[in-house]
Amino acid sequence: MSDEEDDLILDELDDSELVLQMHDDLYDGMADEIAEAVHILLKRGWTPYDILTKALVEGMRIVGIDFRDGILFVPEVLLAAGAMKKGMHILKPLLVETGAPQLGKMVIGTVKGDIHDIGKNLVAMMMEGAGFEIIDLGINNPVEDYIDALKREKADILGMSALLTTTMPYMKTVIDTMVEQGIRDDYIVLVGGAPLNEEFGKAIGSDAYCRDAAVAVETAKEFMARKHNQA
Amino acid sequence: MQTLIIACGALAREVLALIKLNNWQHMELQCLPADLHLRPEKIPDSVEAAVGAARGKYERIFVAYADCGTGGLLAARCEKLGVEMISGPHCYSFFEGNEGFAARGEVTSFYLTDFLARQFEAFVWKPMGLDKHPELRDMYFGNYEKLVYLAQTEDEALTKAAQSAAKRLGLVFERRFTGYGDLRKALDQA
Numbered sequence: 001m002s003d004e005e006d007d008l009i010l011d012e013l014d015d016s017e018l019v020l021q022m023h024d025d026l027y028d029g030m031a032d033e034i035a036e037a038v039h040i041l042l043k044r045g046w047t048p049y050d051i052l053t054k055a056l057v058e059g060m061r062i063v064g065i066d067f068r069d070g071i072l073f074v075p076e077v078l079l080a081a082g083a084m085k086k087g088m089h090i091l092k093p094l095l096v097e098t099g100a101p102q103l104g105k106m107v108i109g110t111v112k113g114d115i116h117d118i119g120k121n122l123v124a125m126m127m128e129g130a131g132f133e134i135i136d137l138g139i140n141n142p143v144e145d146y147i148d149a150l151k152r153e154k155a156d157i158l159g160m161s162a163l164l165t166t167t168m169p170y171m172k173t174v175i176d177t178m179v180e181q182g183i184r185d186d187y188i189v190l191v192g193g194a195p196l197n198e199e200f201g202k203a204i205g206s207d208a209y210c211r212d213a214a215v216a217v218e219t220a221k222e223f224m225a226r227k228h229n230q231a
Numbered sequence: 232m233q234t235l236i237i238a239c240g241a242l243a244r245e246v247l248a249l250i251k252l253n254n255w256q257h258m259e260l261q262c263l264p265a266d267l268h269l270r271p272e273k274i275p276d277s278v279e280a281a282v283g284a285a286r287g288k289y290e291r292i293f294v295a296y297a298d299c300g301t302g303g304l305l306a307a308r309c310e311k312l313g314v315e316m317i318s319g320p321h322c323y324s325f326f327e328g329n330e331g332f333a334a335r336g337e338v339t340s341f342y343l344t345d346f347l348a349r350q351f352e353a354f355v356w357k358p359m360g361l362d363k364h365p366e367l368r369d370m371y372f373g374n375y376e377k378l379v380y381l382a383q384t385e386d387e388a389l390t391k392a393a394q395s396a397a398k399r400l401g402l403v404f405e406r407r408f409t410g411y412g413d414l415r416k417a418l419d420q421a
Contacts, residue, residue, distance in 0.1 A: 195302030
């Protein structure tokens with residue numbers, strides 16, 4: 001009885017309260033509540049793009065900050081990501097219909113010999129939420145998969161991920177092959193993964209090492225803006 | 232004067248067993264918390280602090296860590312400090328033998344050692360949040376195919392524990408007896 005009384009009725013919140021509540025619900029990984037709130041905002045006439053950016057992406061940005069600061073850990077981030085995914089699942093077809101700004105196209109994948117994709121999936125989701133088109137190559141990618149996809153998709157950005165000390169050097173193999181083929185400077189190359197660091201990113205010839213998904217989004221935006229300024 | 236072995240807490244039993252087996256009376260063991268295994272970015276600073284505190288008290292200091300997810304940073308730090316460490320990417324590799332491990336080129340195996348079989352709950356299941364959210368299991372382990380238990384000792388109870396861990400993770404179980412592998416060689420030269 002008292003539980004029922006304590007239950008928050010999302011539909012009774014005004015828009016700004018509801019968006020703040022969505023940030024909280026994302027933080028707590030409450031996927032069903034996120035789905036419900038997305039439907040409420042759609043019913044109230046919000047555009048899918050506004051829901052995505054103001055409620056979901058902003059909520060995940062807060063999650064990202066607390067992960068970086070050691071307040072949240074991987075399980076909580078995964079639950080939050082699961083909740084965001086549920087919201088995005090509703091919004092994705094609507095975004096196609098209503099249109100949303102496209103910031104660029106990214107080919108992303110985990111390198112050869114590595115099957116870890118949690119970080120890569122988070123980056124892909126956050127990049128997609130920020131307005132990038134994502135071509136996700138999945139795990140265990142040899143150099144030719146990356147290069148074929150970059151050319152085929154006319155992508156702007158290559159994102160490579162690795163969790164293992166033993167697989168991270170493969171990123172250099174990919175970049176060296178791009179240099180050999182004379183296509184290195186045609187793409188922005190971003191790298192990430194737990195054992196990587198900025199020095200490594202520089203040493204292998206990437207454009208940037210991205211510590212987490214939020215940094216990846218900001219870095220990609222920055223490089224795309226520079227690219228447009230050059231054009 | 233003695234040799235100090237600064238080791239990952241996950242290697243404590245194995246290092247002590249080797250010291251006893253080989254009667255290495257010149258060796259002393261100091262362990263850093265095994266849970267650094269979960270936060271490898273903290274390993275280089277923790278090792279440096281331990282080396283700094285032990286300087287001058289021992290003839291030699293040896294770091295019983297492999298790279299352990301530090302992306303080369305631990306090796307760089309040890310070089311700066313003038314101390315040696317175990318070669319190889321991690322304990323799974325040096326227990327099996329670095330060459331043999333690399334030659335297998337296994338991509339879809341998740342490894343347990345005696346320590347991790349014994350401490351599966353505390354070092355795998357709980358830190359990954361699987362005690363509260365078992366639904367996350369396939370996000371973590373969906374791309375793995377088998378759990379390989381690299382056994383340092385013949386211990387039926389540990390084998391059963393590792394087998395049960397494989398079942399909980401939804402992975403095929405395989406046991407390989409490795410003994411102490413390259414750890415013995417590394418300490419022998421320390």
